[in-house]
Amino acid sequence: MSVRRLVPGLGPDSFEFTPENQEWAQKQIAKYPAGRQQSAVIPLLDQAQRQMDGWLPEAAVRYVADYLDMPYIRVYEVATFYTMFNLKPVGKVHVQVCGTTPCWLRGAEDLKEVCRRKMGVDKDQGPSEDGTYSWTEMECLGACVNAPMIQVDDETYEDLTVERFEALLDELAKDKSAPKTGPQIDRQFSAPAGGPTVLKKGDA
Ligand code: FES
Numbered sequence: 001m002s003v004r005r006l007v008p009g010l011g012p013d014s015f016e017f018t019p020e021n022q023e024w025a026q027k028q029i030a031k032y033p034a035g036r037q038q039s040a041v042i043p044l045l046d047q048a049q050r051q052m053d054g055w056l057p058e059a060a061v062r063y064v065a066d067y068l069d070m071p072y073i074r075v076y077e078v079a080t081f082y083t084m085f086n087l088k089p090v091g092k093v094h095v096q097v098c099g100t101t102p103c104w105l106r107g108a109e110d111l112k113e114v115c116r117r118k119m120g121v122d123k124d125q126g127p128s129e130d131g132t133y134s135w136t137e138m139e140c141l142g143a144c145v146n147a148p149m150i151q152v153d154d155e156t157y158e159d160l161t162v163e164r165f166e167a168l169l170d171e172l173a174k175d176k177s178a179p180k181t182g183p184q185i186d187r188q189f190s191a192p193a194g195g196p197t198v199l200k201k202g203d204a
Pocket of ligand 1: 141
């Protein structure tokens, strides 16, 4: 895991939620008891990141701090601690490759090599030349049983091979909503590949 810092001077000088996001933020804050509005810091940072096309400039971090009446340093700590927050611009398709042991044992290094080859940038180096892709490495994303896997936005793509991953990147670049999500082989969720192996109907 590398040191994560905001890049001084990068991004707009100011940031403000859109009216729709202001309304959304008020609803999130209302979920918490009076005096506990700061508990909404992660959802608000996440929404700011979505509004900024996938990354959080310093202006957005300060805006969320002011919005929740928190010291800047407290929000800065959250934004730099959680790897779900991107501290510099990302490509249209930002790929999070899980590199933790189960995925590593099942081919994560090959997926990382595909990223380097296809995007022309290394992890955390920002968008590819045409702005289409960027990638980073994550710790376990919670789908180890279907390793190796990646995440893009809110979706995961699992049971990947080099060939399937290369094709998936092309599909995501054309239309992020098009590719099948979850397992990329013939299995239901995390059920055994090839169908049930125990307690089959009719078994003695
Ligand atoms: S190790 Fe990759 S999802 Fe858990």
